[in-house]
Amino acid sequence: MFHKYKWAAALLGVLLTAAPIYWLTSWLEKQGEAEATITARWSVAAMDVAIGDAAATIREIAARRTATCDAPYVNELRQRVFRSHYLKEIAIVDAKGQTVCTDLGNTFSVRDVLVSSATPQPGLMLDAVRTDTDEQFLRVRLVGSRGQPSIAALLRADAMLPRLTSDGERFSGYVRIALVDGTVIAAIGDENEKAVLREEGVVSVVQSESYGPSVTVAMRRNGVIANYNDLRRIGMVLTGLIAIVILAGALIVPWRQTQTITSEIERAVLAGEFIPYYQPIFDIRTGKLLGAEVLVRWRKPDGKLVSPGEFIPLVESSSIIIDITRSLMRKVCSDIGTTIEARPDLYISFNVAPRHLKDSAILNDVGAIFEGSRIRLSQVVLEITERHELENLTAARRAIAALQALGCRTALDDVGTGDSGFSYILKLGVDIIKIDRLFVEAIKTDPQAQAIVATFVDLARNLRMKIIAEGIEKAEQIEYLRQMGIVAAQGFFFAPPLPAHLFIQLTETLVTRSSKEEDVAAPVKGYVAAIDQIAAA
Ligand code: C2E
Ligand code: CA
Ligand code: CA
Numbered sequence: 001m002f003h004k005y006k007w008a009a010a011l012l013g014v015l016l017t018a019a020p021i022y023w024l025t026s027w028l029e030k031q032g033e034a035e036a037t038i039t040a041r042w043s044v045a046a047m048d049v050a051i052g053d054a055a056a057t058i059r060e061i062a063a064r065r066t067a068t069c070d071a072p073y074v075n076e077l078r079q080r081v082f083r084s085h086y087l088k089e090i091a092i093v094d095a096k097g098q099t100v101c102t103d104l105g106n107t108f109s110v111r112d113v114l115v116s117s118a119t120p121q122p123g124l125m126l127d128a129v130r131t132d133t134d135e136q137f138l139r140v141r142l143v144g145s146r147g148q149p150s151i152a153a154l155l156r157a158d159a160m161l162p163r164l165t166s167d168g169e170r171f172s173g174y175v176r177i178a179l180v181d182g183t184v185i186a187a188i189g190d191e192n193e194k195a196v197l198r199e200e201g202v203v204s205v206v207q208s209e210s211y212g213p214s215v216t217v218a219m220r221r222n223g224v225i226a227n228y229n230d231l232r233r234i235g236m237v238l239t240g241l242i243a244i245v246i247l248a249g250a251l252i253v254p255w256r257q258t259q260t261i262t263s264e265i266e267r268a269v270l271a272g273e274f275i276p277y278y279q280p281i282f283d284i285r286t287g288k289l290l291g292a293e294v295l296v297r298w299r300k301p302d303g304k305l306v307s308p309g310e311f312i313p314l315v316e317s318s319s320i321i322i323d324i325t326r327s328l329m330r331k332v333c334s335d336i337g338t339t340i341e342a343r344p345d346l347y348i349s350f351n352v353a354p355r356h357l358k359d360s361a362i363l364n365d366v367g368a369i370f371e372g373s374r375i376r377l378s379q380v381v382l383e384i385t386e387r388h389e390l391e392n393l394t395a396a397r398r399a400i401a402a403l404q405a406l407g408c409r410t411a412l413d414d415v416g417t418g419d420s421g422f423s424y425i426l427k428l429g430v431d432i433i434k435i436d437r438l439f440v441e442a443i444k445t446d447p448q449a450q451a452i453v454a455t456f457v458d459l460a461r462n463l464r465m466k467i468i469a470e471g472i473e474k475a476e477q478i479e480y481l482r483q484m485g486i487v488a489a490q491g492f493f494f495a496p497p498l499p500a501h502l503f504i505q506l507t508e509t510l511v512t513r514s515s516k517e518e519d520v521a522a523p524v525k526g527y528v529a530a531i532d533q534i535a536a537a
Pocket of ligand 1: 294296307308309312321325328351352353385413414437470471472473490491492493496
């Protein structure tokens with residue numbers, strides 16, 4: 001069962017980590033494709049504008065008068081080139097497209113016409129030309145009527161090619177503008193990288209509907225993580241990822257720990273590792289032993305003792321606490337049964353978890369374990385804590401009454417520490433109230449603690465309940481408690497919770513003075529001395 005959770009947690013971890021990475025990768029891919037398409041569309045639009053501008057200019061010039069190479073005409077051409085952003089050169093060309101003269105007179109840059117292709121616009125041709133510096137350009141040319149010379153305009157490549165990405169960053173890919181037959185007329189980026197780009201990049205091709213040439217854009221997929229916005233988005237994803245992992249860890253680790261310790265406790269119950277310790281309870285007027293409270297200890301296989309504070313809260317709300325209580329009760333019978341049987345006025349007090357009161361489970365357990373055992377039901381006290389409010393007061397009240405009918409006594413533990421106040425004491429009908437260590441500690445210095453204890457004493461007297469004071473550590477506390485009329489007490493001043501053999505020795509020494517002096521363990525001598533001191537006072 002535990003292993004199932006472990007695998008589920010591991011699978012969850014993998015999914016939590018893989019999902020954002022998968023998402024980031026596919027986002028980058030989409031982003032790359034979108035960027036390439038945007039760039040291609042932008043270039044086609046720029047090219048269409050450049051061709052359109054050039055075509056309009058040369059049509060207008062041609063419409064005015066027949067093209068010649070005379071100075072005024074050439075001058076006018078030069079004016080046009082200067083004024084236009086798109087034009088590099090305007091030339092007068094012959095019927096075959098060869099340059100006759102340009103806006104600079106007889107100097108011209110076109111060396112070869114590589115290909116000519118018709119456009120959807122009547123009378124308008126597009127040429128790929130090579131210049132004497134070995135660059136290729138796009139030329140827009142009017143077709144002259146009946147072998148007449150006509151006008152052609154060379155376009156600036158940089159007016160059509162993208163310099164920036166859509167986010168305003170430097171463009172880092174390969175862009176090529178080609179005529180319909182594939183002849184390249186303008187390109188930027190590293191041509192050699194093209195192959196690589198095709199393999200691990202994204203390619204977008206967009207064709208101009210107005211004039212025919214196409215723009216090819218090839219970009220590296222990761223080429224798009226170049227700008228601030230992208231980095232910020234990735235940073236957000238990574239931060240989110242880390243947050244998810246931390247959150248999952250924060251949820252899973254304590255849960256796993258609880259799982260681990262719970263299954264460990266289940267095993268320990270079966271292995272009998274929960275053992276009772278016994279804290280003696282005394283009459284502080286006479287020093288007489290009245291009984292003991294059973295306090296559980298977890299004795300690990302390595303001998304280490306674990307205090308109940310480290311595991312009781314973890315199992316108090318599960319049925320494991322019921323198993324622990326049952327096994328403690330049986331262990332108490334076998335540990336000290338003989339000692340207790342011989343002294344019918346001693347009682348043994350057990351701590352009972354609130355959930356054990358439900359469905360009269362406690363009643364069945366107490367009956368099954370103590371009926372016919374060495375410990376009489378009249379020697380059994382059951383402590384119910386006031387710390388957590390009981391879910392169902394009526395059911396608790398009924399369970400307490402049934403236990404009393406069986407012959408047991410009940411005690412309300414930690415009185416004064418809960419929120420429920422005196423109402424509990426009144427409603428539950430317990431036989432004993434145990435005043436918490438907090439009040440005993442404060443009794444000397446805090447008048448409010450004194451007042452509360454005084455109220456408890458009054459209440460107990462009226463309702464015929466006994467009182468046990470917990471956590472006595474100093475002789476002066478005993479003095480106060482006596483003055484207030486409290487009789488029974490337990491605490492480190494007398495003895496801490498003791499293992500069974502020491503508790504038996506202490507009992508025998510105190511009650512019958514039967515143990516021989518030399519058989520008594522040194523600590524027990526100390527406890528006896530403390531108690532004798534009380535009796536003498
Ligand atoms: P509790 O029922 O109030 O038990 C008294 C606690 O105070 C015990 O702690 C005891 O060792 C400690 N104590 C006794 N005298 C003194 C003193 O003079 N000074 C100080 N500072 N402490 C003193 P322990 O044994 O660690 O048990 C802690 C709590 O665990 C118990 O408080 C009880 O609520 C719970 N517990 C212990 N055993 C069981 C059990 O078998 N079943 C259940 N359900 N709860 C148990
Ligand atoms: Ca208790
Ligand atoms: Ca207590």
